[in-house]
Amino acid sequence: AQSVTQLGSHVSVSEGALVLLRCNYSSSVPPYLFWYVQYPNQGLQLLLKYTSAATLVKGINGFEAEFKKSETSFHLTKPSAHMSDAAEYFCAVSTTSGTYKYIFGTGTRLKVLA
Amino acid sequence: NAGVTQTPKFQVLKTGQSMTLQCAQDMNHNSMYWYRQDPGMGLRLIYYSASEGTTDKGEVPNGYNVSRLNKREFSLRLESAAPSQTSVYFCASSEEAGIWYEQYFGPGTRLTVT
Numbered sequence: 528a529q530s531v532t533q534l535g536s537h538v539s540v541s542e543g544a545l546v547l548l549r550c551n552y553s554s555s556v557p558p559y560l561f562w563y564v565q566y567p568n569q570g571l572q573l574l575l576k577y578t579s580a581a582t583l584v585k586g587i588n589g590f591e592a593e594f595k596k597s598e599t600s601f602h603l604t605k606p607s608a609h610m611s612d613a614a615e616y617f618c619a620v621s622t623t624s625g626t627y628k629y630i631f632g633t634g635t636r637l638k639v640l641a
Numbered sequence: 642n643a644g645v646t647q648t649p650k651f652q653v654l655k656t657g658q659s660m661t662l663q664c665a666q667d668m669n670h671n672s673m674y675w676y677r678q679d680p681g682m683g684l685r686l687i688y689y690s691a692s693e694g695t696t697d698k699g700e701v702p703n704g705y706n707v708s709r710l711n712k713r714e715f716s717l718r719l720e721s722a723a724p725s726q727t728s729v730y731f732c733a734s735s736e737e738a739g740i741w742y743e744q745y746f747g748p749g750t751r752l753t754v755t
Contacts, residue, residue: 536681559741570645570731570746571684578741617683621740629740631676633683 529554531620533632541640546590546605548635550618553599560601561619562592565634571617577601588612613639643667645747647732653753654722662717662750664732670745672738673715674699675707677728678749684731690715691738722754 534549552558559578563571575586582594588611592603603616618632648663666673671692676684676699686699690709704726706718715734719726730750735742 561743568748570733570748571744572746573743576741576743629674629686629744631684633681 529558529620529622529630531618531630531632533616533618533635535635536633537636537638539638539640540608542610543607546603546608546612546637548603548616548618548637550592550601550603550632551599552601552618552620554620554622556622559621560592560594561621562586562590562601562603563617563619563631565615565617567614574603574616608637608639610639610641613637645732645734645745647730647747647750649750650748651751653755654719655755656723658722659718659720660722660752661719662730662732662752663714664716664747665714666732666734666745667713668734668736668745669712670734670736671712672735672742673709674733674735674744675705675715675717676731676733677701677726678731679728687717687730689738722752724754726752727754728752 530553532551561576562574565571575584577594585591590605615634615636617634621629645666674689675687685701688707690696693712708716732747733744735744
C-alpha cells in the first residue's frame with residue numbers, strides 16, 4: 528500500500544537559515560510526488576512535483592526537492608528561509624495500483640524566527 | 642478566473658442537522674475532489690469525481706454523499722451531522738484524475754458540529 532510520512536510536525540528555523548522538510552514514501556510502483564504549501568486560512572497550492580523526468584525538482588519561491596529512490600525520500604529544501612515561508616507544508620504521493628490513489632502526509636508546520 | 646470556490650466559509654450545525662457544501666470551478670477541469678483536514682491527520686479523501694457523471698468513494702466516505710451537478714459543480718452533503726464531522730473541508734479540482742496532475746484547492750469550509 529502507498530503511504531507518505533513527514534518527519535516533524537513542527538519545524539522552526541531562523542530567517543536566512545536552511546529549510547529542510549522531510550518526506551519519505553512507500554510505494555510498490557514508481558510514484559509521482561508532490562509538495563504543497565498551505566498558508567493560514569487558505570487552501571493548498573502546489574510548490575513542485577516529481578514525475579520521473581529529473582531527480583532534482585525546482586519549484587516556486589526558491590524551493591526544491593530531490594527524489595532519492597534508494598532512500599525512498601523526497602525532502603524539501605530552501606537555502607535561505609524568509610518570513611513569508613511560514614506555512615504548513617504537505618508531501619503527497621500519487622500512484623496507480625489498481626485504483627486511483629493520491630495520499631497526503633500529515634503536514635509540517637514551518638515557523639520562521641526573526 | 643476565480644479558480645475553485647466554496648460556500649459557505651464557516652458553518653455551525655447541531656447534531657442531526659443536514660447541510661450541503663457547495664464547490665465550483667471555472668478551469669474546465671474534468672475531475673473534482675472533496676477532502677477533510679483534521680489536526681495531525683493531513684488531508685483525507687472523502688469522495689471524488691473523475692469526470693462528469695461519475696463519483697467514487699475515497700478513504701473516509703461514511704456519513705457523506707456527493708453530487709456532480711455538472712462539469713463545474715461538485716457538492717458534498719451531510720445528511721445527519723455528527724460531532725466527528727467537525728473539520729475543515731476542502732474541494733479541489735484537476736484537469737484529469739491521472740496521478741501526475743496537480744490539484745487546485747478552494748479556500749475551505751470550517752464546519753463545527755455541536
